[in-house]
Amino acid sequence: MHQRDEIGFFIKLINDCIEKKANQTLKQFDLTLSQARILFYLHDHKETTTSQKDLEDFFEVTHPTIIGILNRLERKEFIRSETNSKDKRVKNIFLADKGGKVFCSMDHFKKSTEQKMLQDLTVDQIKELQSLLKIVYKNIQTF
Template identity: 40%
Template sequence: MEEKVLIGFLIKQIHIAFETRCHKNLQRYNLTPSQMDVLLYLKKHEEDTLTQRDLETGLTLKNPTVTGLLNRLEEKGFITREQNLNDKRSKFIKMTDKSERVLEDAYLYIQELDAKMLNGISEEEQEQLFKHIYKILDNLK
């Protein structure tokens, strides 16, 4: 009997390979892939005033995880936290000029890696791939 490759296992292998390459590239900025995810999310929503809770929801991470990520990003000078004058319990998270510079360079690498992953796959096949991946994601919600 031939064993079927489990889709979850294959997706995990892709994720690990992607994270490994990203981690190597981000080391020169003293960033982890998880910290980069936070910066990319902040960049995507830079017109909004985001709080830690917004990041927890948007990145689907728990409070202690986001707290640790933000603490390290602040220590490294990638973000600042500004007091929310309407709610003393929360602070707005802002990117610094340093994070803007790093994002430009690091994002180019991520785009190159993305292109490498899709190398040899036609536009039509890519559309189908994304359609199926989103369907899988919806099935798990």
């Protein structure tokens, strides 16, 4: 099997293409894809309290990585953080007004990218792809 036929290679190419286009689009907001993903998470979970640890766990990143992303977002005023009143070791993260304002534009890009990726697939093929990717992800986690 040649490298260009390997599943992992295609996954890398797809990820690189999405990341490149996303970062080009997000540049107008002074955001990176990693930062935008945090804003999406906060928007989707705005009814619950989100801690730094919740973000580390969800995105499967290290503590120093999430701290760096959150510090940059807070400096740019997209998020705000507060020490938890019940446990001073816990830092809660909230979407700030500025973060909420750019959400619509980012959401449009996300939806149009997803639509472009899946445009020639049937609904059944999309469901099958989702199912297969979940299996592949689960398998690689236990590798």
